Amino acid sequence: MDPAQLADASRLRTRATVLHADADSFFAAVEQRDKPSLRGRPVLVGGTGPRGVVSTASYEARRAGARSAMSMSRARRLSPAAAVLFPRFEAYSAYSRLIMATLATLSELVEPLSIDEAFVDLEAGPFADDPARAATEVRARIREVTGLAVSIGIGRTKLVAKLASDAGKPDGLLVVEPADEDDFLLPLPVRAVPGIGPATAAALERLDVRTVADLRRQPLDILTMTVGESSGVNLFRLARGIDPRPVAPSTERKSVGAERTFAQDIFGADLIAAAVDRVTDEALRRLTAHGGGARTVVAKVRFADFTTLTRSVTLAQPTAEPAELRAAAHQAARAAGINDSVRLLGVSFHNLSPHAQLTLPWDDDEPAPAAAVDDVPDVPLALGLLTEENARPGLDVEHDTLGRGWVVHVRGRQATVRFESVDTPPARSQVVDLATDPLLLVPPLTPTLDA
Ligand code: TTP
């Protein structure tokens, strides 16, 4: 069956065949996997500088109250015994690829949502008649290949599947059969529903709406008056479990944008600025339809003599914020140094961010997730000799005779290291004098499918 047909069929889905998989405390779990001495111990991953923010906390640290997006200083106070580690994105990407490849054995329709999360349409694979077995087998396989726990939820819609995987965490598996959908959905707090952000939740609270059951009792016109037309309609449908979104494998678009050729060449800063605005409006509309944000904005200018120039502006972080993207479009257009008649103008968005796709269509008030790590360099840290300056807790190092390990901390010439890796027993910390025993910063040992 082709994907378009499947997408259509999914609108009429009657069986619980949408699977949502989400790794448990993903970054922290990878760290515990690669660093045996941290298994079973509280771990915080995130910015390790003074203004650092927590990317994720292991479940041991969550028990003490530590959470994603909390300041690292607060999380450290709550969980003083926690190991605080700088993120190793290379390692997380490698584990993510393995998880996605394993999920792909269930169906040809896999839609990754973020680095550790995906929807799978089981109707498009061999497990349409036995979703629970698909989940059991894939969880076991992922654990075997990566050592990681992935929670899975299964339902008739994306909404239910996602809520079910959340409800089962950690290391959970929950299948919500269509007949049990109301029993599952109605008691949930509206805040738990993906797409209902803090502003919508606060507006609903003023109507005394706290649970999905409360939401279902609200008439449509009250909802649209409270949160606006399109969000109101979405809430109304959502409260009834109506979610027609098909599992749509990402088309991996590299960019979205718009361009416009003028009937008559345009000239002059004001006219050009107005034209940039109009083209940007259209490009933003397409970005919204695509979902998510972008980090790079490119302006393309074709002059009356047909010479064409492109200039780009790259932001510090991907954003879906129209004002920021518009400002960048103007900046890029100005960088083209327009001082001649313009025949064509284009604005396009690149470095599209998959993470901003976490937001659902009815999500009107949740800001695009900010990068939770404040001091992560854009490029991988330069490899080379470990020094006090380039040291970050958690980075991989190698010593001539002591082998592989990871940095605990460096004070002056004294480096504290644990010489351990994924397949070794846990190691104690060891102090190394960098003047006599240089350590090399090395890339993570990444797992592979045939490992
Ligand atoms: P999540 O799946 O939201 O969180 P998690 O896997 O750490 O924990 P769990 O699913 O068990 O609740 O996000 C996946 C990874 O994305 C997470 O490990 C770290 C990163 N992340 C951030 O960098 N900043 C954030 O604010 C969040 C929520 C996640």
Ligand code: MG
């Ligand atoms: Mg997760």
